[in-house]
Amino acid sequence: MLGARCLTAISRVIGTGILSALICFVVSGGAPAIRSQTATNQSPPATPTTLNIVLHDQAPYFNPKRVRVGRGSTVIWNNQGPALVHTILINSTKGAVRSGSIRPGQTWSYTFTEAEDAVIKTSCEVHPYMYGMIIVGNPPDALVSAMESTVGSASGGALARILEFPLPVPNSVPGIIAIDSDDNIWFTMGGGGFANINYPPLSKIGRLTIDGDVTVYTLPTPASGPSGIAISPDGIVFITELFGNKIARLDPSRHLIEEYPIPTPDSWPTGLVLDAEGNLWFNETKGNKIGRLSAAGVITEFDVPTSASRSTGMAIDQQGNIWIAEREASKIGCLRRDQTFVEYSLPRPGSRPTGITVDDRGRVWFAERAGNAIGVLENGQVREYPLPNAQSAPFFPVVDRDGKVWVTEMFGNRVQVLDPLSAKTVEYAIPTPDSWPLGMAFDSQGNIWVAEQLGNKIAVMLAGQEAKPKDVPQKRAEQ
Numbered sequence: 001m002l003g004a005r006c007l008t009a010i011s012r013v014i015g016t017g018i019l020s021a022l023i024c025f026v027v028s029g030g031a032p033a034i035r036s037q038t039a040t041n042q043s044p045p046a047t048p049t050t051l052n053i054v055l056h057d058q059a060p061y062f063n064p065k066r067v068r069v070g071r072g073s074t075v076i077w078n079n080q081g082p083a084l085v086h087t088i089l090i091n092s093t094k095g096a097v098r099s100g101s102i103r104p105g106q107t108w109s110y111t112f113t114e115a116e117d118a119v120i121k122t123s124c125e126v127h128p129y130m131y132g133m134i135i136v137g138n139p140p141d142a143l144v145s146a147m148e149s150t151v152g153s154a155s156g157g158a159l160a161r162i163l164e165f166p167l168p169v170p171n172s173v174p175g176i177i178a179i180d181s182d183d184n185i186w187f188t189m190g191g192g193g194f195a196n197i198n199y200p201p202l203s204k205i206g207r208l209t210i211d212g213d214v215t216v217y218t219l220p221t222p223a224s225g226p227s228g229i230a231i232s233p234d235g236i237v238f239i240t241e242l243f244g245n246k247i248a249r250l251d252p253s254r255h256l257i258e259e260y261p262i263p264t265p266d267s268w269p270t271g272l273v274l275d276a277e278g279n280l281w282f283n284e285t286k287g288n289k290i291g292r293l294s295a296a297g298v299i300t301e302f303d304v305p306t307s308a309s310r311s312t313g314m315a316i317d318q319q320g321n322i323w324i325a326e327r328e329a330s331k332i333g334c335l336r337r338d339q340t341f342v343e344y345s346l347p348r349p350g351s352r353p354t355g356i357t358v359d360d361r362g363r364v365w366f367a368e369r370a371g372n373a374i375g376v377l378e379n380g381q382v383r384e385y386p387l388p389n390a391q392s393a394p395f396f397p398v399v400d401r402d403g404k405v406w407v408t409e410m411f412g413n414r415v416q417v418l419d420p421l422s423a424k425t426v427e428y429a430i431p432t433p434d435s436w437p438l439g440m441a442f443d444s445q446g447n448i449w450v451a452e453q454l455g456n457k458i459a460v461m462l463a464g465q466e467a468k469p470k471d472v473p474q475k476r477a478e479q
Helices: 139-148
Strands: 018-024 050-055 066-069 076-079 088-094 097-103 107-111 117-123 131-136 158-167 176-181 186-193 201-208 216-219 226-231 237-241 246-251 256-261 269-274 280-284 289-293 297-305 311-316 322-326 331-335 343-347 351-357 364-368 373-378 381-386 396-401 405-408 416-418 425-429 437-442 448-452 459-467
Touching: 018 158, 050 066, 050 396, 066 201, 066 351, 097 107, 117 396, 139 396, 176 448, 176 459, 186 226, 186 437, 186 448, 201 226, 201 237, 216 246, 226 280, 237 269, 237 280, 269 311, 280 311, 311 364, 364 396, 364 405, 373 396, 396 437, 405 437
Parallel strands: 018 117, 050 076, 066 131, 176 226, 176 437, 226 269, 311 351, 351 396
Antiparallel strands: 018 088, 076 107, 088 097, 117 131, 158 459, 176 186, 186 201, 201 216, 226 237, 237 246, 246 256, 269 280, 280 289, 289 297, 311 322, 322 331, 331 343, 351 364, 364 373, 373 381, 396 405, 405 416, 416 425, 437 448, 448 459
């Protein structure tokens, strides 16, 4: 009897002449369930046909979602975007077939042979929460049922009072948030050009007042792609320019913007923090370094020991040590005040840590985007808290006054709250579907603000107005 144990996430060949495949395309959004249907309810076409599948950035992502075609048929994937680049991968008994990048407006096709029966699970190579099915020929009903059992629906999350503020610049892709002493919300508006977002890069940042007024600032370097933002106690705004390879310094009171070129070419500056002496520290994601911009405007660079680590998130502890999330190395790194460097390997290779923060107790919290977990480093030991919904892509963590850890779920389209004392979580759904929430920050009243990249909005969850659902218990990872 064929069963679900015969299939993995990329399928396993079952029976002679049956093709098993994973079709992957880089897209966005949450995953609707596939309704179970019996294979015998639909007879495959007797002759080869040509089928068009339209790819979209928002649900239902591709249409039709579950299809049956005859042997020898050709399937054409048509990317209608509008923003995201798709990549289709087919793994079969004959080897892998890759489409390469399919930009909005482009197509790619694949023809199945006359001898192939197949049940194909379609899902995203980079964003695997997206999935569907293609049935080729007349495979056994049990194989179809087994494949359907591997795709399910994700929880939408609990309800909370969330307000959203649309931004005046189209496709601005707001990413990271910082809040000044007057509770003005500052955010990057870097546009696309990264993460398979096909919008053009921008050179803008925004400020949202508590009254809902938005002011947009344009940096001097065109298409510089602002990616990180931090604010000093005296209200100076610092920005990392991903494509501009510069650090920008904005003095809002003087309407003055200065830029500081980074010595390493094409370094891709991303995360940034300020220390007690007024130095600005920043990641060089491609440069594989940590940079420091002094108050005098001098940049010094420090090498990250692991090559090609692609560090992204950055945080600073009370002793002035700089912590980074080494995404491709699956490590947490620390540049100490004495300029020595120490690295901590995560339990699971390929977990890809992204955002990082340090709480009042000195614990280092981080999001594992591919590991689908929240991690914490304490006294040299790593503990992981798996997320309740698969393929949520946690990205940016912050810690509130009560020590609870909040994290954005980029693909899950939710904000999750972890109580470390009980190891329980609550998830809150973002109202706009497929918004790709990324950065977030607390204001002085305890409201939490979230940047919606593809939603092109800034959202706020008002303090004390969350719903009170039953928490979802989590399993603590072994130390």
